Amino acid sequence: MVPLLSIVFWSLLLISVSANDVSTAGLSSFSPFSAMFVFGDSLVDNGNNNYLVSLAKANYVPYGIDTSWGPTGRFSNGKMLVDLLGEFFGHPYLPSFAATQNQDKDITWGVNYASAAAGIFDETGRHLGQRITFNGQVQNFQTTINQLKATMNDMNLSQYLANSLALVNHGSNDYINNYLLPGLYSSSFLYDPTTYADILIKQYKTQILSLHDLGLRKFLLAAVGPLGCIPNQISRGFFPTGACKDEVNTMVILFNDRLKSLVDELNTQYSGSSIFVYGNTFAALMEIIQDPTTHGLVTTNRACCGIGRFQGSISCLPFSIPCSNRDQYVFWDAFHPSEAVDRILALRAFNGSTSDVHPVNVSQMAIMF
Ligand SMILES: *[C@@H]1O[C@H](CO)[C@@H](O)[C@H](O)[C@H]1NC(C)=O
Ligand SMILES: *[C@@H]1O[C@H](CO)[C@@H](O)[C@H](O)[C@H]1NC(C)=O
Ligand SMILES: *[C@@H]1O[C@H](CO)[C@@H](O)[C@H](O)[C@H]1NC(C)=O
Numbered sequence: 001m002v003p004l005l006s007i008v009f010w011s012l013l014l015i016s017v018s019a020n021d022v023s024t025a026g027l028s029s030f031s032p033f034s035a036m037f038v039f040g041d042s043l044v045d046n047g048n049n050n051y052l053v054s055l056a057k058a059n060y061v062p063y064g065i066d067t068s069w070g071p072t073g074r075f076s077n078g079k080m081l082v083d084l085l086g087e088f089f090g091h092p093y094l095p096s097f098a099a100t101q102n103q104d105k106d107i108t109w110g111v112n113y114a115s116a117a118a119g120i121f122d123e124t125g126r127h128l129g130q131r132i133t134f135n136g137q138v139q140n141f142q143t144t145i146n147q148l149k150a151t152m153n154d155m156n157l158s159q160y161l162a163n164s165l166a167l168v169n170h171g172s173n174d175y176i177n178n179y180l181l182p183g184l185y186s187s188s189f190l191y192d193p194t195t196y197a198d199i200l201i202k203q204y205k206t207q208i209l210s211l212h213d214l215g216l217r218k219f220l221l222a223a224v225g226p227l228g229c230i231p232n233q234i235s236r237g238f239f240p241t242g243a244c245k246d247e248v249n250t251m252v253i254l255f256n257d258r259l260k261s262l263v264d265e266l267n268t269q270y271s272g273s274s275i276f277v278y279g280n281t282f283a284a285l286m287e288i289i290q291d292p293t294t295h296g297l298v299t300t301n302r303a304c305c306g307i308g309r310f311q312g313s314i315s316c317l318p319f320s321i322p323c324s325n326r327d328q329y330v331f332w333d334a335f336h337p338s339e340a341v342d343r344i345l346a347l348r349a350f351n352g353s354t355s356d357v358h359p360v361n362v363s364q365m366a367i368m369f
Contacts (some may be wrong), residue, residue: 032366033089035110036082037144039137039218042168042298043115043225044082045097047073049116054129060318061186062305066326066339075116077304077322077332078339082112082167084346085362089165097132097140100147108151110164111144113137119173127184128177134170138210145214149281154263161175161215165365168208171224174200176232176335180248197254203222205262210258212274217366220349220357222264222279223256225337226286231303231312240309242301256282257294261360267359278358281351288330288341295344298328306334 020270038044042056050059050073057073058064063069066078083093086109094112096104115301117125122133132140138280148157179196182188187196191306197362208219214215227233234240264277270276289300304323305316315334323329332338337345348356351363 012121016360018116019054024112024356031179031364033091033218034160034163035087035108036086036091036094036165036167036353037110038082038094038112038114038139038167038169039134039141039211040167040222041112041118042075042114043172043222044080044112044169045073045075045096045114045116046080046082046112046169046359048112048114048132049073050096050128051102052115052132052332053119054128054131056125056128056131058116058316062316062320062322064211065322068097075336076342077326077341079342080339083102083344084343085165085167085350088350089345097137097144100144100186107144107147111141113140114169117173117177118170119178120207121174121187122172122179123185125177127181133339134204134207138214141211158215162369164216164218164219166216166219168211169220169222169224170204171200171259172227175224175227175248175252175255176230179251180227180233191252193251197251197258199252200255201258201262203256204259205222208262208266208276212270217270217274217369219266219276220273220279221259221276222364223259223282224252225281226289229285229301229333230287230335231301231306231310232315233312234301235309235312235334242310244301252282256280258289263358264323273369275360275365277360277362277365278357280356283335284345284348284352285330285341288344292330295340296327297330297340298325299323300330303333304329304338305332305333354355 005139049057058075059071059073082284091109094110094285095113097113117131118133125131178185180189228245260278263276292300303311307314314336327340329338349362352361
C-alpha cells in the first residue's frame with residue numbers, strides 16, 4: 001500500500017511539474033531583471049482600482065474565473081500579460097501599488113501602478129470616476145523609491161533600477177475614453193487625429209523621461225492595440241456588421257507610428273546606457289484576429305462576457321455567466337483580451353522577432369548593459 005501510494009504521489013508531482021514547465025515554456029529559471037515596474041491602464045491593472053471610487057473595476061465574479069485566486073481587480077478571465085511575463089522571469093506576482101500602501105507587501109520584485117480608465121492625459125477616463133493617471137503613477141513610483149531607500153544604499157538602488165524592466169501600456173483610454181467620446185470630451189473638436197497623436201506622444205515622452213530621470217533604464221513600451229476591433233467599438237453605431245472599424249484603427253496607427261519613432265529617437269540619445277523597446281501588440285492582435293485558428297482561437301468579434309450586440313455594448317457585469325470555451329475567444333469582455341491572447345503577446349514580447357518587438361526582444365533587453 002505504502003509504496004503504491006507513494007508512486008501515485010510521485011507521479012502526480014511529476015505531472016504537475018511538467019504541466020508547470022509547459023505553461024512557462026521552460027523559462028522559469030530565467031531571472032534576468034532585478035524587478036518589474038508596471039505603468040498603464042486596465043490591460044495591466046492588477047488591483048489598484050479596487051481602492052478607488054470608479055466604474056472601472058473588475059473585483060467581482062466572473063473576473064478571474066480561470067485562476068486559483070478568483071476576482072482580484074484584473075480585467076481578465078485569467079492571468080494577464082504582466083503576470084505571464086513575471087512567470088517567465090521566475091518572479092513572484094507583483095503587488096499593486098495600492099496594496100503596498102495598505103498592507104505589508106514585499107516590493108523587492110517590483111510594483112504595479114496601472115489603473116483602469118487612466119491615460120496619458122489627466123482628463124482621460126474622468127467620466128468613469130477616480131483613476132490614477134500616468135502622471136499620478138509616476139508620482140507613486142517616486143513613493144516606492146523612497147521606500148526602497150530604506151533597504152538599499154544609493155549605489156545599490158541605482159543598479160537595481162537600471163536592471164529592472166519598466167513596462168508601459170498607455171494610450172488606449174486616450175482614444176476610447178476620451179477622443180472617441182465627443183459627447184463627453186472636447187479633444188476631437190480641438191484636434192484632428194494627427195495633431196492629437198502628436199500631442200499625446202509629446203506628453204508620453206515627458207512621462208517616460210521622468211521615469212528615466214528616476215533611474216529606470218530598460219523600457220518596454222506597448223503599442224495601442226487595434227481598438228477598432230474590440231467588441232465595445234464594433235457594437236457602436238446604427239448598423240454594426242461585426243467588422244473592425246478601420247477609421248479607429250487608422251487613428252491608433254498614427255499614435256503607434258510616433259511611438260516607434262520615439263523609441264528610435266531615445267535609443268539614439270541614450271545609446272549604451274538605456275534601451276527602449278516598442279512592443280507591437282497592434283500587429284500581433286491583428287494577426288490573431290485575421291487568422292485565429294492558427295493560434296488555437298475561434299471567436300474574434302464577440303466578447304466572452306458581456307451584454308448586447310457582439311456582447312460588447314455593456315461589459316461584463318457582476319455575476320454574468322461568461323462563455324464556457326474561454327480559451328477560444330480573443331476577447332474576454334468588451335475591452336480586454338482573454339488570457340489565451342495575453343499568453344501569445346507575452347511570449348512574443350519575451351522572445352519574438354523584430355516585427356513583434358523593436359529593436360530587440362525582452363530576453364535580449366535582460367542581458368544588455
Ligand atoms: C549594497 O552595496 C554594498 C557595497 O556598496 C554591498 O556590500 C551590499 O551587499 C549591498 N547590499 C545589497 C542589499 O545589495
Ligand atoms: C526563442 O526564439 C528562438 C528563435 O525563434 C528559438 O530558437 C528559441 O528556442 C526561443 N527560445 C525560447 C526560450 O523560447
Ligand atoms: C530574441 O532575442 C534572443 C536574444 O538575443 C534571441 O536569441 C532570439 O532569437 C530572439 N527571438 C527571436 C524570435 O528572434
